[in-house]
Amino acid sequence: MHSYHELEERLGYTFKDPKLITEALTHKSYKKPYNNERLEFLGDAVLDLIVGEFLFHKFPDSDEGVLSKIRASLVNESGFATLARAIDLGRYIYLSPAEENNAGREKPSLLSNAFEAVIGAIYLEAGLETSREIVVRLLNETYPVIDLDTLCKDYKTALQELTQATHGVTPDYRLIGSSGPDHRKEFEVAVLLDDRTIATARGRSKKSAQQKAAEIALHKLRKERR
Numbered sequence: 001m002h003s004y005h006e007l008e009e010r011l012g013y014t015f016k017d018p019k020l021i022t023e024a025l026t027h028k029s030y031k032k033p034y035n036n037e038r039l040e041f042l043g044d045a046v047l048d049l050i051v052g053e054f055l056f057h058k059f060p061d062s063d064e065g066v067l068s069k070i071r072a073s074l075v076n077e078s079g080f081a082t083l084a085r086a087i088d089l090g091r092y093i094y095l096s097p098a099e100e101n102n103a104g105r106e107k108p109s110l111l112s113n114a115f116e117a118v119i120g121a122i123y124l125e126a127g128l129e130t131s132r133e134i135v136v137r138l139l140n141e142t143y144p145v146i147d148l149d150t151l152c153k154d155y156k157t158a159l160q161e162l163t164q165a166t167h168g169v170t171p172d173y174r175l176i177g178s179s180g181p182d183h184r185k186e187f188e189v190a191v192l193l194d195d196r197t198i199a200t201a202r203g204r205s206k207k208s209a210q211q212k213a214a215e216i217a218l219h220k221l222r223k224e225r226r
Contacts, residue, residue, distance in 0.1 A: 010087040011134055013122055020125055022094075024117040027110060029096035036117035043120030046128070050135045051075050058146065070146070074139070078215070080112035083135075085219050086142045089114055103202070108212070155214035162221055163193055171217065173210050176200065191217045 004021055008014050015021040020039075028035040051074050055067050062070075073079065084090065090105035093114050104110050123131045139146070160170050172195075177188040189209035190200045199216035203209030 004092050007087065007089065007092045007118075011118070011122075012137070013126070013130065013134055015121070016125060020121045021118070024121040025092050025114060026094045027096070027099060027104070027114070029099040029104070030094045031096060032094075036114060039117035039120035039124075040113045041116075041120070042123065043116035043118065046119055046123045046131055047080070047116060047135065048075055050128075050132050051139070053132070054136055054139065055146075074143075074146075077108050077112040080115045081108035082215070082219065083138050083142055084111035084115040085216075086138060089118070106201070106216070155211050155218055159191070159214040159218045159221075162218065166221070167193060169194060171198070171214070173213065175206060189213050193217075 004015075004025060008021075023034050024036050024039050026032055026035050028037060048071075051071055052067075055062075055070055055074075059067060059070070090111055093105060093110065095104045095110075099110075119131055119135060122134060156171075163169055163171050172192045174190050174192060175187060176190045178185055179188075180186045184204075186202050186204060187206050187209045188200060188202045189206060189212075190197045191210070191213040192198065198220060199213045201209050201212035201216055203212055
């Protein structure tokens with residue numbers, strides 16, 4: 001567990017109330033009298049507004065249907081988990097040992113919820129304008145191109161395009177394990193580049209595990225290029 005002051009640096013925001021950021025980073029498994037679910041509820045509404053307004057101004061000629069599709073591809077578990085990874089949010093979350101051992105810091109649902117909670121906490125303490133500045137900066141840094149084609153591409157396609165452009169090769173996916181009974185089987189997949197493992201992920205199907213692994217690999221490679 002790292003000091004959340006590093007997280008404040010990544011966010012570009014310093015909390016005045018330590019209790020607020022601690023609550024935002026506390027998962028319900030941590031067994032405290034508080035957790036981040038209420039802040040997550042608030043942050044979800046704040047993010048919906050900020051992203052909607054951001055797209056409204058960014059695409060003045062797009063109709064409601066296009067704006068709704070782009071927002072739906074950003075305002076969801078996967079989109080918020082991507083923004084959470086951009087600030088290494090998983091490192092700072094308070095989890096139970098069981099959740100920790102279950103790769104909780106990498107779970108998209110857990111990352112997404114914590115990201116919403118952090119934004120909810122910033123909104124409570126500093127208001128909409130500060131929240132907007134932080135979210136818009138993160139959106140611009142995380143998504144160099146924001147349009148329907150780019151956002152609606154699946155992660156495997158996006159990763160293949162990136163690796164072909166930067167390494168001249170396509171990624172390779174390997175099944176490295178499976179667990180659980182037949183009706184609740186979970187698969188673990190690794191994505192490799194030149195026989196080097198870039199990322200691993202689990203999923204209820206091989207396809208979903210591949211997509212999750214591709215998303216993690218994409219984030220790592222983009223970070224290396226910065």
